[in-house]
Amino acid sequence: MNLVLDSITVEGFRGVPTEQTYNFRGKNAVFQGPNGSGKSTALQAIEFLLTGEIQALRGSGTGGITAPKHIPNLQVDPKDTVVRGTFKDAKGTFQVYRRFTNRSKIVAERRPPVFSELVTLANSGLLHLTREEILELILTTPGNRKEQIYQLINTGQLDDRRLRLKGVQRKASQAVDHASKSAQDSLDRLDGIAKGSVSLAEGRNEQTLDTDALLTEVNDRRKRLNAPPLTTLPTNQSFTVDVDSPVEQASHPLQRTDICQDIDTLQSWVATISDHQMTLDHTRRAASALQADTEALASLSELSLIQQGRQFVDAETTSCPLCDSNWNSEELSRQLQNKTERLERIEQRRDELITQTNKLHSTASTPIQPIQRLLKIADTVDDIDWTPIRQFAGVLQAIVGQAEKDIIGEIETFKIERLNVDLESFAPTDVLNQLEAKANQFPDQAELQQTWDELTTLEEGYSTWRAATKEIRNYETVEREITVSKEEYIAARDEILGDIFEAVSKQFEELYSLVNPDETSFDPKLGQTNTGVKFDVGFYDEGRHPPRALHSEGHQDLMGVALFLSLVSQFSPLDRTPVLLDDVLMSVDATHRKRIAEILASELSHQFQFIITTHDEIWAKQLCDANAVPAENKIMISEWTPSGGPELEGNEQSL
Amino acid sequence: MSDDIETRVLNRFSSRIEQSPNVTADTHQILVDDLQSMDADRTELLNRLVEQQDS
Numbered sequence: 001m002n003l004v005l006d007s008i009t010v011e012g013f014r015g016v017p018t019e020q021t022y023n024f025r026g027k028n029a030v031f032q033g034p035n036g037s038g039k040s041t042a043l044q045a046i047e048f049l050l051t052g053e054i055q056a057l058r059g060s061g062t063g064g065i066t067a068p069k070h071i072p073n074l075q076v077d078p079k080d081t082v083v084r085g086t087f088k089d090a091k092g093t094f095q096v097y098r099r100f101t102n103r104s105k106i107v108a109e110r111r112p113p114v115f116s117e118l119v120t121l122a123n124s125g126l127l128h129l130t131r132e133e134i135l136e137l138i139l140t141t142p143g144n145r146k147e148q149i150y151q152l153i154n155t156g157q158l159d160d161r162r163l164r165l166k167g168v169q170r171k172a173s174q175a176v177d178h179a180s181k182s183a184q185d186s187l188d189r190l191d192g193i194a195k196g197s198v199s200l201a202e203g204r205n206e207q208t209l210d211t212d213a214l215l216t217e218v219n220d221r222r223k224r225l226n227a228p229p230l231t232t233l234p235t236n237q238s239f240t241v242d243v244d245s246p247v248e249q250a251s252h253p254l255q256r257t258d259i260c261q262d263i264d265t266l267q268s269w270v271a272t273i274s275d276h277q278m279t280l281d282h283t284r285r286a287a288s289a290l291q292a293d294t295e296a297l298a299s300l301s302e303l304s305l306i307q308q309g310r311q312f313v314d315a316e317t318t319s320c321p322l323c324d325s326n327w328n329s330e331e332l333s334r335q336l337q338n339k340t341e342r343l344e345r346i347e348q349r350r351d352e353l354i355t356q357t358n359k360l361h362s363t364a365s366t367p368i369q370p371i372q373r374l375l376k377i378a379d380t381v382d383d384i385d386w387t388p389i390r391q392f393a394g395v396l397q398a399i400v401g402q403a404e405k406d407i408i409g410e411i412e413t414f415k416i417e418r419l420n421v422d423l424e425s426f427a428p429t430d431v432l433n434q435l436e437a438k439a440n441q442f443p444d445q446a447e448l449q450q451t452w453d454e455l456t457t458l459e460e461g462y463s464t465w466r467a468a469t470k471e472i473r474n475y476e477t478v479e480r481e482i483t484v485s486k487e488e489y490i491a492a493r494d495e496i497l498g499d500i501f502e503a504v505s506k507q508f509e510e511l512y513s514l515v516n517p518d519e520t521s522f523d524p525k526l527g528q529t530n531t532g533v534k535f536d537v538g539f540y541d542e543g544r545h546p547p548r549a550l551h552s553e554g555h556q557d558l559m560g561v562a563l564f565l566s567l568v569s570q571f572s573p574l575d576r577t578p579v580l581l582d583d584v585l586m587s588v589d590a591t592h593r594k595r596i597a598e599i600l601a602s603e604l605s606h607q608f609q610f611i612i613t614t615h616d617e618i619w620a621k622q623l624c625d626a627n628a629v630p631a632e633n634k635i636m637i638s639e640w641t642p643s644g645g646p647e648l649e650g651n652e653q654s655l
Numbered sequence: 656m657s658d659d660i661e662t663r664v665l666n667r668f669s670s671r672i673e674q675s676p677n678v679t680a681d682t683h684q685i686l687v688d689d690l691q692s693m694d695a696d697r698t699e700l701l702n703r704l705v706e707q708q709d710s
Contacts, residue, residue, distance in 0.1 A: 158661060158664060175701070474709070477708055478708065480677060481677065481682045484677045488671040488675060488678075492668035496663045500660070
């Protein structure tokens with residue numbers, strides 16, 4: 001694949017305000033002129049033509065420099081900024097150009113594959129070598145060298161892929177930790193219920209659950225819930241399979257709290273039945289006594305009249321104020337006093353009977369409602385003989401019925417015999433005891449619920465533990481596989497890059513030794529490390545050292561050029577690749593430069609088309625004398641002015 | 656030019672893990688496909704690797 005640069009024409013670009021053409025004629029060329037005369041601008045124009053960028057205007061130390069401000073010439077309209085080039089391949093010449101205003105696009109008369117390869121090389125940086133880039137190749141740290149070389153050889157996403165595997169490895173490790181914590185949390189919950197009996201060990205270990213112990217705990221709860229035991233821990237069904245829920249199990253009426261309270265209330269009443277009997281008896285006797293003296297009760301109505309009349313009977317009155325009949329005041333007062341005392345005793349007995357009747361009503365009423373509620377469940381508790389309860393209820397209701405009557409008003413017809421009851425003989429003590437015993441056979445609903453909750457929590461904890469341990473296994477497997485894969489990827493990368501670096505190192509040594517044939521044990525080694533690209537060289541049998549350790553600045557410059565050319569040679573598919581060397585050998589002494597000029601002419605010009613800049617007339621002359629550069633391709637720039645740009649000596653180039 | 660290095664490294668990587676007893680064939684295929692396309696995020700890749708453990 002042959003391609004050479006014939007010429008470039010620059011207009012409105014950097015320090016070149018008006019159109020200027022540089023002819024290379026497909027051969028090597030050298031720009032020679034004083035500092036600031038515009039030599040580097042010519043090389044930047046070629047770089048801009050092929051890439052649309054100028055590397056020197058980017059990167060560190062270029063703050064404040066912008067392409068719109070600093071690529072177009074300051075005196076021209078950026079629309080007029082354009083670089084044109086003429087290339088020659090096997091089919092002849094063709095024109096290309098790039099305008100600043102559409103700088104992402106190169107316009108080509110035709111675009112042979114070899115030209116596209118050149119553009120690719122240029123975009124990777126394998127076109128234009130400056131002193132700065134030599135520093136980044138030779139005198140830098142392995143990490144920075146790696147950045148520079150990776151860019152030059154365009155490793156693409158090699159590092160991204162390594163970092164991707166590393167990132168996934170880290171995520172897998174984090175997932176293992178997360179699942180381990182979840183497994184441990186579920187174990188802690190299980191242990192909390194099983195009182196520490198199911199956890200075998202703690203830590204990043206999936207086999208920490210004693211499943212036999214857990215099965216024992218599960219069956220203990222199932223037994224309390226009246227369910228058959230499980231033979232193994234189920235994985236596809238619930239721990240509560242075949243277990244009636246607490247609500248279902250607490251459906252018997254004797255498990256109802258209100259029913260249990262009623263039984264208790266009645267038992268308490270029966271336990272103090274002698275007190276209730278006394279109340280009944282007392283009431284009966286009081287009523288009986290009053291009933292026996294109904295006349296006295298009737299005369300109670302006279303009490304008020306007598307109490308009023310007594311105020312008219314005193315020593316000074318000797319006759320009745322109503323009928324004027326004479327009376328004996330003293331005797332009359334005595335009679336009225338006796339009568340009043342008698343009636344007041346009758347009144348007291350009457351009040352006592354009322355009080356006693358009220359007390360009896362209250363006492364006899366107390367068991368009636370609990371009994372009525374109990375009788376409502378009689379149909380569902382049919383293994384109990386409820387007859388005593390019903391009889392007892394009838395007796396109490398009869399007593400209450402009597403106590404509710406107007407006993408004073410109806411004392412003459414009051415049926416006292418109805419209060420003649422032996423309560424003890426009706427007390428349903430046995431039935432109440434039977435009901436209590438039966439209720440006690442049933443478990444408490446709250447206990448059932450707690451047992452049920454424990455069983456479901458054991459199930460949930462076991463389910464979580466199983467899911468978490470499965471995650472641990474999966475993520476650990478992935479973590480192991482990714483770890484191996486990452487190591488294999490690094491090994492693959494190092495093998496491939498190792499081959500490349502070995503080839504580059506070999507070519508580098510050949511190039512360097514052409515100039516310094518007497519330097520023994522040079523043996524340069526370029527190699528991939530974990531963090532960068534290491535580069536060291538031998539020094540006269542004095543061991544291996546970094547290039548800057550023992551070699552002179554001139555030797556370091558030469559190493560930079562040799563390494564760059566080796567990389568271009570390794571990656572360029574072109575038979576002859578254009579290379580721009582911008583003032584890169586100025587630390588090399590004249591003797592070595594003469595040797596370099598000879599080598600450029602004899603050994604390298606068939607591989608590279610060199611476009612070189614220098615301010616050194618001797619170096620330019622050496623290049624021409626050695627036939628590295630034809631005399632007509634020595635482009636002399638005498639000075640630079642803002643309005644005219646670079647002024648070419650003899651002006652033959654702009655023809 | 657860049658494709659050469661990347662492709663060569665990927666091919667070498669594929670060949671190495673194919674021979675590794677510690678990496679399954681499914682994982683090998685998922686990783687090679689993923690590193691070629693680089694179109695999924697890392698969590699998605701991890702999920703894909705875990706899912707194939709169950710299958």
